[in-house]
Amino acid sequence: MNTGSSELNTSGNTQSQTRSGFVAIVGKPNVGKSTLLNSMLGVKVAPISPKPQTSRRGVRGIYSTPEEQIVFVDTPGLHRPKDALGKYMNGEVHSALADVDVILWVVDLRHPPADEDELVARIVRDLPKPLVLVGNKLDAAKYPDEALRLYAAQLEGRTGDTQQVMLSAQNDPGATAELRASVLALLPENPFFFPVGAASDQSREDWAAEIIREEAMKRLRDEIPYAIATRVTSWTERQDGLQRIEAELVVEKQSHKGIVIGQGGKQLRDIGQAARKQLEVFLSKHIYLGLEVIVIPNWRADQEALRELGYE
Numbered sequence: 053m054n055t056g057s058s059e060l061n062t063s064g065n066t067q068s069q070t071r072s073g074f075v076a077i078v079g080k081p082n083v084g085k086s087t088l089l090n091s092m093l094g095v096k097v098a099p100i101s102p103k104p105q106t107s108r109r110g111v112r113g114i115y116s117t118p119e120e121q122i123v124f125v126d127t128p129g130l131h132r133p134k135d136a137l138g139k140y141m142n143g144e145v146h147s148a149l150a151d152v153d154v155i156l157w158v159v160d161l162r163h164p165p166a167d168e169d170e171l172v173a174r175i176v177r178d179l180p181k182p183l184v185l186v187g188n189k190l191d192a193a194k195y196p197d198e199a200l201r202l203y204a205a206q207l208e209g210r211t212g213d214t215q216q217v218m219l220s221a222q223n224d225p226g227a228t229a230e231l232r233a234s235v236l237a238l239l240p241e242n243p244f245f246f247p248v249g250a251a252s253d254q255s256r257e258d259w260a261a262e263i264i265r266e267e268a269m270k271r272l273r274d275e276i277p278y279a280i281a282t283r284v285t286s287w288t289e290r291q292d293g294l295q296r297i298e299a300e301l302v303v304e305k306q307s308h309k310g311i312v313i314g315q316g317g318k319q320l321r322d323i324g325q326a327a328r329k330q331l332e333v334f335l336s337k338h339i340y341l342g343l344e345v346i347v348i349p350n351w352r353a354d355q356e357a358l359r360e361l362g363y364e
C-alpha cells in the first residue's frame with residue numbers, strides 16, 4: 053500500500069499526492085449504517101428511519117478535502133433473501149464489496165452477535181481488504197467491551213488489516229471524524245474519482261423520493277413494514293422559483309392504499325407535509341409536493357416492477 057507522503061519531484065518542489073478510494077459500510081439492518089454515513093459526511097444523504105431495512109439503494113456519499121476523497125458505498129442491510137427484493141439487496145452487498153478499498157463493518161454494541169451478524173462476518177472475514185469493526189450505539193450499550201470482543205471473535209483467522217473502534221454515530225461527531233481520519237489513512241494514493249464539490253451521485257429525483265419514503269416509513273412502520281416504494285414522476289420549476297414535485301407512493305395491495313391515504317386523507321397529507329418541510333430545508337426553496345398512491349400488486353417479487361422502480 054502507498055504511504056501517501058509528499059514526494060519530491062525532479063525540480064525539487066514538493067508535490068502533494070491525493071488519496072482517494074471507495075469505502076463500503078456493511079452490517080445487519082438497523083445497526084446505524086446510514087447514521088454513520090451521514091455523520092462522516094456532515095450532510096444528510098441516505099435515509100434514516102427507525103425501521104430496519106430502509107436503505108434499499110446503494111446510495112453513495114462523497115467526502116472531499118483538497119487532498120483526500122472518500123466515496124462511500126452505503127450498502128443495504130444484509131439479510132437472508134426471502135423474495136426478489138431480498139436477492140437484489142444481497143447482490144448489492146456483494147457487488148459493493150468486490151470493488152472497495154476499505155470495509156466498515158458496523159455492529160450494535162447493545163446486543164451480542166446474532167445470526168445475521170455471523171452472516172456478514174462470514175463474508176467480510178475472507179476479503180483481503182482493510183476492515184474496521186465499528187461498534188456503534190456506545191451511548192446505549194451496557195457491556196460494550198464484552199460485546200465488541202464477541203464481534204471481533206467472529207473475525208478470527210482474518211488475514212487482512214483489521215481495526216476496531218467503539219462510538220456513537222448518532223451523537224459523537226468527534227468520534228466519527230476520528231474514524232474518518234483512520235479510513236483516509238487506509239486509502240491508496242489515487243486521483244479523485246469525483247469533482248471536489250460532489251456530495252452524492254444520486255439524482256435529485258431519487259434523493260427526494262427517498263426523503264418521501266423515509267417520512268412514509270416513519271408513520272406506517274407497523275401497518276406496512278417494507279412494502280412501499282416511492283418515485284418522483286415530475287419536477288418542474290416555476291418562474292418565481294417554486295419547485296413543483298409530483299411523486300408516487302407504490303404499495304402492493306389495494307388495502308394498503310387506504311392505510312397510506314388514511315382517514316379523510318390525513319395520513320398522506322402528514323407524509324407530504326413532513327417531506328415537503330425536509331426538502332425545503334435542504335433546497336432553501338419553496339416546494340409544492342403532490343403525492344399519489346398507486347398499487348402494483350406484489351411489486352417486491354416482480355422483477356419487472358423492481359426494474360421500473362429503480363431497484364436494478
Ligand SMILES: Nc1nc2c(ncn2[C@@H]2O[C@H](COP(=O)(O)OP(=O)(O)OP(=O)(O)O)[C@@H](O)[C@H]2O)c(=O)[nH]1
Pocket residue numbers: 079080081082083084085086087088099100101102103104105106107108128129130188189190191192219220221222223
Ligand atoms: N442510541 C443510538 N441509536 C443510534 C445510533 N446510531 C443510530 N441509531 C439509531 O438506530 C436506528 C437505525 O439507524 P440507521 O442509520 O437507519 O440504521 P441502518 O443500519 O442504516 O439501517 P438499515 O437501513 O435498516 O440497514 C435509528 O433509529 C437511529 O436513530 C447511536 O449511536 N446511538
